[in-house]
Amino acid sequence: MPEPILAEGAAPGDSVTQPPLPEAVDRILTGWGRTSPTAARVITPGEPADVVRSLWSHNGATRPGVIARGLGRSYGDAAQCAGGLVIETGRLDRIGAINDAGEVEVDAGVSLAALLRTSLPQGWFVPVTPGTRQVTIGGAIAADIHGKNHHQDGSFCAHVTSITLATPTGVLQVSQSVDPALFWATAGGMGLTGVILGATIRMRRVETAWMRVDTERHGELQGLMDALERVDATHRYSVAWLDCSARGRHLGRGILDAGDHARASELGASAARDPLAAPHDARFKVPVALPAPLVGGLSVAAFNRAWYAKSPSRPGRIRPLGGFFHPLDALGDWNRLFGPRGFVQYQYVVPSERRDVIVSTLELLQRAGAACSMAVLKRFGPGDPGPLSFPMAGWTLALDLPVGPPGLRRALRELDQLVLAAHGRVYLAKDSRLGPVAFAAMYPRLSEFETTLRRVDPEGLMQSDLSRRLRIGSLAR
Amino acid sequence: MNDAFARPNSVLVLGATSDIARAIVGLLVRDGCERVVLAGRDQVRLAEAAGEAKEAGASFVATLGFDANEVDQAAGVVDSGFSAAGRVDLVVVGLGLLADQPEDERDPTRVTRCLTVNFTWPAAALTRVAEHFREQGSGRALVLSSVAGVRVRRSNYIYGSAKAGLDAYARSLNQTLAGSGGFITVVRPGFVVSRMTEGRSAPPISTTPDAVARDAVAGLERGAEVVWSPGYLAVIFRVLRLLPEAIWRRLPF
Structure with a gap:
């Protein structure tokens, strides 16, 4: 990233005469799940300095509320702010040079896809990636995202060496040693500490853009979970996909993928010609939002069974990195498949000894008649110090659930209680329906987070629909 | 804020005693709404x-008195409601008054009173509600209409005309809210034992009332512009609306 636009500790009001800001437009925003649309003024500044001016000029507005928005991949209402100002970071897209230690300065609006296009040919991979490349650096930090390597490498912010943050009270550069309280409040803080302008990321050295993947098919849940525990010791990346339609003794059957970056010597002749080719963007898109969901009960069950059937156990297959990490990117705008009512994603983590919660979850959803189009199970390693950071050691399960079945809402409220009783928690980047009471119980370090907020945002300027729904904020309690 | 299932955290009810x-x-x-x-x-x-x-579990409950005959006060009542609640996720417009027919038919004062309570006051209030929704960038409303307004009957035409007006007004107002984050759902119950x-x-x-409430909330979740309660009234009225006036007039209700 370019040199900081304002010195560390610069304060609002320091800037004098400047060109006009880009025009703000009124827009309806939703998250990736396409539920809960609300309207906000949206501004897309081209320079970090303009972000800062937009943020500060909104200070004292009749209706407070500013939040940053990247690529809108949060499933719920994290990157929308009804009646307020939404600062899109898409034009903050500069990528610095990668140094010998793998450190790179990037603007907040840079997507992992863009970063990989630059870094992979030089032999650098992102330290952590979720199931899509279409997330920004700002979003990755704000949600403290995790990937298939969490058990070995932790979450995204463990690999962030510094963050440039525009808070309502000043632009600051923070790191794990400089103002660690603010650094860790920003890690997983859902954008509520301010607008992230850029960060320095430590990348991972790779020889190829290919993966060596062991695939195992397991006919029931306990065997699958045993296998997940086993491969975590031997593989950097692991994940299991569950067939939610399977019942009885096949409950929780699924496919386990365990992978590592392939070495150049392992590639076949054609791959070896360009071993570091970056993955393509999606060739096909869902062109319009479907008037009715294509993803319903029957199609979901058929899809789950077909996926299970097509994935027999195979060791040591060499696969392109895009297909392994980012299966969601094969089809652009796939969230439109769920029809006008959208879908919710429910992801939680429970401690390792609470395998029973996974079983209860699958049974509960089947009882409620909820169609689950996708269920992904993985083991987390220890969490990082972020008070609102989601990961902690244990099992995490992510479920895609189309809105529609009448019992779904109640079933998810039951699930909240199950997760809470097991001392687990729900992932805010996926959430669109948790209540403030359950949330506060799941994140007992909330008050620590809010103490930091009171320091950098005493007026409660930073707000999102999510923070309002969950009542997070310096003035919230 | 409304959650992904359109369940509000705060609700303002106009005509809260119905x-x-x-x-x-x-x-x-019971579904988690805290401020009422x-x-x-x-x-x-x-x-x-x-x-x-x-x-039932609300953590904040406030009450506001108003008289629906005083049309000038409607906007003020809405403003007070919004400021008491903070941010309003859902407005329920539930006030209503049946006319005593045929006794009221020849009394202009009573006719006016019925039209005011069922149409003029709610329409004025809704106009203000829409303004708040635009400012908030969000908000849902449930407007209690009636099948009596879908096709007005001789035996209940004073109330029916007022509800017909409110029904049309609310649906049209909803169109003006496109792109604002606000949304209005009209609920058309059949005969409610209440x-x-x-x-x-x-x-x-x-x-x-319980069945109507369930249908209304389900309609909210669905994002419906019009909710019939019970649902099959939609089909029945599709037919009834087509009946020639000569036959309609002779129906025994």
């Missing part, structure tokens, strides 16, 4: 409704 409004509030609060502002005329019943909401219809003989098809 049985249907109370049933809706009960449902919402109840506006109505009858202070005793208002206090009762507030007690119910508290008992305090309002006490002493009237129920037609062959009737429903209850």
Whole structure:
């Protein structure tokens, strides 16, 4: 990233005469799940300095509320702010040079896809990636995202060496040693500490853009979970996909993928010609939002069974990195498949000894008649110090659930209680329906987070629909 | 904020003492709604409704008195409701008054009163609600209409005309809200056995406040512009609307 636009500790009001800001437009925003649309003024500044001016000029507005928005991949209402100002970071897209230690300065609006296009040919991979490349650096930090390597490498912010943050009270550069309280409040803080302008990321050295993947098919849940525990010791990346339609003794059957970056010597002749080719963007898109969901009960069950059937156990297959990490990117705008009512994603983590919660979850959803189009199970390693950071050691399960079945809402409220009783928690980047009471119980370090907020945002300027729904904020309690 | 299932955290109820409004509030609060502002005329019943909401689990309950004959006050009542609640996720417009037909038919004052309570006041209030929704960038409304307004009958035309007006007004207002984050759902119940219809003989098809509340909240979740309660009335009225006036007039209700 370019040199900081304002010195560390610069304060609002320091800037004098400047060109006009880009025009703000009124827009309806939703998250990736396409539920809960609300309207906000949206501004897309081209320079970090303009972000800062937009943020500060909104200070004292009749209706407070500013939040940053990247690529809108949060499933719920994290990157929308009804009646307020939404600062899109898409034009903050500069990528610095990668140094010998793998450190790179990037603007907040840079997507992992863009970063990989630059870094992979030089032999650098992102330290952590979720199931899509279409997330920004700002979003990755704000949600403290995790990937298939969490058990070995932790979450995204463990690999962030510094963050440039525009808070309502000043632009600051923070790191794990400089103002660690603010650094860790920003890690997983859902954008509520301010607008992230850029960060320095430590990348991972790779020889190829290919993966060596062991695939195992397991006919029931306990065997699958045993296998997940086993491969975590031997593989950097692991994940299991569950067939939610399977019942009885096949409950929780699924496919386990365990992978590592392939070495150049392992590639076949054609791959070896360009071993570091970056993955393509999606060739096909869902062109319009479907008037009715294509993803319903029957199609979901058929899809789950077909996926299970097509994935027999195979060791040591060499696969392109895009297909392994980012299966969601094969089809652009796939969230439109769920029809006008959208879908919710429910992801939680429970401690390792609470395998029973996974079983209860699958049974509960089947009882409620909820169609689950996708269920992904993985083991987390220890969490990082972020008070609102989601990961902690244990099992995490992510479920895609189309809105529609009448019992779904109640079933998810039951699930909240199950997760809470097991001392687990729900992932805010996926959430669109948790209540403030359950949330506060799941994140007992909330008050620590809010103490930091009171320091950098005493007026409660930073707000999102999510923070309002969950009542997070310096003035919230 | 409304969650992914359109369940509000805060609700403002205009006409909060009606049985249907109370049933809706009960449902919402049990589903997690924390802040409730109840506006109505009858202070005793208002206090009762507030007690119910508290008992159901609302953490903040406030009441507001108003008289729906005073049309000039409508905007002020809405403003007070919004400022008491903070941010309003859902407005329920539930006030209503049946006319005494045929006694009222020749009394312009009574006719005016029925039209005011069922149409003019709610329309004025909704206009203000829409303004708040635009400013908030969000907000949902449930407007209690009636099948009596879908095709107006001789025996109940004063009330029916008012509801027909409100129904059309609310649906049109909803169109003006496109792109604003606000959204209005019109609810058309059939004959509801409730305090309002006490002493009237129920037609062959009737429903209850609880059933209407369930249908209304389900409609909210669905994002419906119009909700019939019970749902099959949509089909029945599709047919009834096509009947020639000569036959309609002779129907025995």
